[in-house]
Amino acid sequence: MNNGRYNIRTLGLELLMVALALIFFVPLYMTFVNGFKTYNEVVTSVAALPEVFQLENFITVWKQINFFGVFMNSIIVTAVSVIGILLISSMAAYQLVRRPGKVSNVIFMSILASLIIPFQTLMVPLVKVAKDLSIINSLHGIIMMYWGFGVPLAIFLYHGFIKGIPRELEEAAHIDGSGTFGVFFRILLPLLKPITTTIAILHSLWIWNDFLLPLITLSSDSTRTIPLAANIYFGQYTNEWHLAMAALTMAVVPIILFFLFMQRYIIQGITSGAVKG
Amino acid sequence: MNSSNRKLWTYVVFVAPALFFFTMIILVPFLRAIIYSFQDWNGISSDIAWAGWDNYATIWKDAGFHKSFAFTLKFVLVITILLNVFGFLLALVLNLSLKSRNLLRTAFFLPYVIGPVIIGFIWQFIFTNLFAEIGKATEWSMFMKNWLSLPGYAFWSLVIVTVWHSVGYFMVIYLAALQGVPKDLLEAAEIDGAGKWKRMQNVVLPLIRPAMTINLFLAISSGFKAFDLNFALTRGGPFGTTESIAYHIYLDAFTKNLFTLASAKAVVFFLVLAGITLVQVSVMKRKEVEM
Structure with a gap:
């Protein structure tokens, strides 16, 4: 293994990995972006950015599922x-x-x-x-x-x-x-x-x-x-993707924030827990 | 109170709470599962009849259970290979001195912290909406199919999502093992003229055996217990082709009220899982080398 030598091959590998990481992020990105769109925008194009970032879906979902x-x-x-x-x-x-x-x-x-x-x-x-x-x-x-x-x-x-x-x-x-x-x-x-x-x-x-x-x-x-709430909401609003995506965004944001702040401890904890278990 | 009495009292106070909840929540239900498996009861009526081995005889002929068993075995086999191969490859690359390694590690690990039910719903959106859009734009037939409603494709959609969700976990464990391989050992091997492959084969792989034991165990046992994604992404469909054992037992017990039959299936499930994982761990433990 090359220890510390950074050459053209490492650079190529690095770019490949960054591309892979971006592809990895696509599902979450799609969830976040579509939570800000109107129903028509979701139906016309899933990948496009919303015309305006409107928070209406989040407010609706917030109230609906308490x-x-x-x-x-x-x-x-x-x-x-x-x-x-x-x-x-x-x-x-x-x-x-x-x-x-x-x-x-x-x-x-x-x-x-x-x-x-x-x-x-x-x-x-x-x-x-x-x-x-x-x-x-x-x-x-x-x-x-x-x-x-x-x-x-x-x-x-x-x-x-x-x-x-x-x-x-x-x-x-x-x-x-x-x-x-x-x-x-x-x-x-x-x-x-x-x-x-x-x-x-x-x-x-x-x-x-x-x-x-x-x-x-x-x-x-x-x-x-x-x-449980995500399951019930998704069952009721399967085809209203704009609301469903807003709900899923709200469901994942807390745990993602927790992970980003506690990352070191989480990865350490998981590794040592697995090794001993 | 004399001293030995007091010692006994302290022991009870310290151990009893954990022992109490362990008994009520794990031990009693476990024994009851075994008892139920020899009874005939729908979960509601007040009379419970003994059934001998009837439930087990029914399982022997239950085509639905066999189907879910076959699905689960195939699923376990595929994800155990893929999670370990990809997890190991990612770990190998991240073990190099890449500039963005911390960021990459975060990116690949991130999906793992999200609950699998939520993941299932997210991917339902990806498979139905994003795939259709990519299909329209590129006209690649792969993206123009509805993955979740075609039997062969539904299986692979579960595999893809499982790998996407958990590969970061396997990567992190392999990465920790790779970082534990002593540098001087690798240098010594290099001086002795061992090439990259030889070093991998004769130094690195033997030294990370413990991580392999753990990762194989984790992949096998989590694969066997698969439930959330089958529930949220495919609902066991199409035509029950992605019904895992866990989901099958859930359906029997809670939607068909086949309480005692489901218990017998749960006992069979326990025996199979315990047997396979015990054999796997004891075989691999024997092959580990002591440092």
């Missing part, structure tokens, strides 16, 4: 689910590592084994279980389901990380009179920050974009998340 409410639902579900997963998984992993034995082993092994169960195997009885526990069709219900689904990967990653942290720090704090809670929250939790970031990013992307679980457990208007 975008603010839908957006807040997605935020609440993602945030509370992820925070809950981080808390209960780090606590459990901490004791599972520091108090080894038969019980810890059985618990850890069952949780680890469950990672190979696909969601589709669980979804049919899950709906029944959720009805029995009356956690169906509510935001707090789906949040609790995400706690359950998020725990295995989070415990697995925390478990591996905590094993690498020397016990001495905790023991010193214990001698100073801290209880287990104090040691966990004041000493250990700050040390877990790198892996916590990784887990938070992996789970946020998954929950924010998840479609199948909301589809089968959330049915009322007031509980819709972004993917």
